[in-house]
Amino acid sequence: MSPYLGVERSDKGTNGSSNVNTLLAGTRSALEQLLAKAQDNLPEECLPHIAKVDFSTANTGSPYFPSPLKQTEAISALKAVEAGVASAIADLSGGSKARIINVDLERATAFLLSTYLATVGGLDKSDPKVKKLLKDTDLLQAQSILYRRLSANLYQTKNPGEFFHLHGSLEATKALNMIGLEGHRPDLTDYHECIKVIEDHVKQFTANELEEMNGKIQQAGVTCMKWEDFQATRHGQELLAQPPWKVESLETQTPAVSFPFKTSRAPKPQILSGIRVLELCRIIAGPAMGRGLAEYGAEVIKVTSPNLSDVPFFQVDANIGKHTTDLNLKDPNDRKIFEQLLLSADVVLDGYRPGSLTRLGYGPNQLIEIAQKRGRGFVYVAENCFGHTGPWSSRPGWQQIADCVTGVAWAQGLAMGLDEPVVPPFPMSDYGTGCMGTVAALVGLYKRAKSGGSYLGTTSLVQYDIYLLQLGLYDNQIIAELREQHDDEFFELRHHDSVDQVGKRALKTMRRTHPELFEDRHMQQCFSRGFNANVRTIRPVVTIEGYWNGFLRSSRPNGFDKPTWEDWEVDEDLIKA
Secondary structure: OOOOOOOOOOOEOOOOOEOOOHHHHHHHHHHHHHHHHHHHHOOHHHHHHHHOOEEEOOOOOOOOOOOOOOHHHHHHHHHHHHHHHHHHHHHHHHOOOOOOEEEEHHHHHHHOOHHHHOEEOOEOOOOHHHHHHOOOOOOOOOOOOHHHHOOOEEEEOOOOOOEEEEOOOOOOHHHHHHOOOOOOOOOOOOHHHHHHHHHHHHOOOOHHHHHHHHHHHOOOOEEOOOHHHHHHOHHHHHHHOOOOEEEEEEEOOOOOOOOOOOOOOOOOOOOOOOOEEEEEOOOOHHHHHHHHHHHOOOEEEEEEOOOOOOOOOHHHHHOOOOEEEEOOOOOHHHHHHHHHHHHOOOEEEEOOOOOHHHHHOOOHHHHHHHHHHHOOOOEEEEEEOOOOOOOOOOOOOOHHHHHHHHOHHHHHHHHOOOOOOOOOOOOHHHHHHHHHHHHHHHHHHHHHHHHOOEEEEEEEHHHHHHHHHHOOOOOHHHHHHHHHHOOHHHHOOOOOOOHHHHHHHHHHHHHHHOHHHHOHHHEEEEEEOOOOEEEEEEOOOEEEOOOOOOOOOOOOOOOOOOOOOOOOOOOHHHHHO
């Protein structure tokens, strides 16, 4: 047990009464387990701050999600660690002192479904009219055409009881061709017909055959495993020996770099104000790392290629607080611009397939040369699906892939009374991984300020799921209560139902059972010049006494801003919110 967690304290609910319930007890336990796993990848100075974190909640009953997985507890513990490292950074300015730190469990839970709660122009991701307000970055129509979208889905194989998550990624044609289907089928527009046609073709192959075929075309598909089966694999055993995130030294020659603690127009100081971040990421987990740093005041430029697909609606939530710019890092002129940005960057975030940025010349070891030339180190944080060690570390993947390979999907299905896996609602492992990446970046920055040098932070979706599964599942009594409380419609889902269907039904039942999650107090709204509409997003989860956690600018689509660190706007409505 951490010496800082042996002290009992009384957590208070929002009504001020003692609120010792399943979620709070589970969150304290999750925090204790997390610190034990991550102790060598955290500065000691953050531990007293973490010990004083107060967890507040309006919940006096059951867990929020119709799921056996302790997601609220896991993310709340991670947010407490994030806040503790941020508070240790604040000590570098004003000296070490106790601060009141709060993690709101409702807001932490809502963070895990951020993209489902965000709206642009009053429209959420499920509203077909929202497309008119978005930038079309679905370049290969992998999202906008239902048949192609369902190329990323869980299907039964030739062997009964065996399931494979086919994943067309952001392209779809490769995966569909692999199982003998055309990349486009204009005749298939019905949800159930699409599923039947694709699953009938997947059923022609065993999981082993699909794995072999999938490997040849380097797509992000995977056999759906149970937790005990994943633990028995060589890759599982190697990842189980790893902490949830790792922060390692890249070089030790460059001197210590003090935090700028730059003044801004925020109501109070921001801990990362003046820190510059280049985010080279897509979809959710990687951008969530940059979102976390922007929340503490960092200047984050999200750099995307105009030639690569991205999911349009995810940008509404993911790009809050940032500037976004398009640069093709294979183009000599764009490379020059990027390298100018690099000269004054503090952090580089990498969310692409392992080795992608190294092939472009901007991997962690290649940045050492730039660090030594400029006399100031970098913090480089990379997240991926399978982790950065082990036989599967080079495999591509996304949230559903991690949830299927680790046993998360089987845990969900079995708890629903099924003998089949179901991918859990919402991209929760994406957001959890993003939070772990934010922590790794904060730790790297702290180490750079104290000791100099450059640092490499690594984490992955699979590592988040391992942490989650090692917390254990809810017991049978709680699972029975969840099945009684939530809508029957949710428990009618099956393995082949899409993430859209699972999320839609989960959202509906959670709005009824836990309205406290959806209160206006958790949301912030501001006009976005990029979307030319009001954008509504989740407020920050953490509050730290004496500092302001929040976003200085509204969201925008990818590629909206010029590639420069100069002349950044501040949206007053967000500061006043």
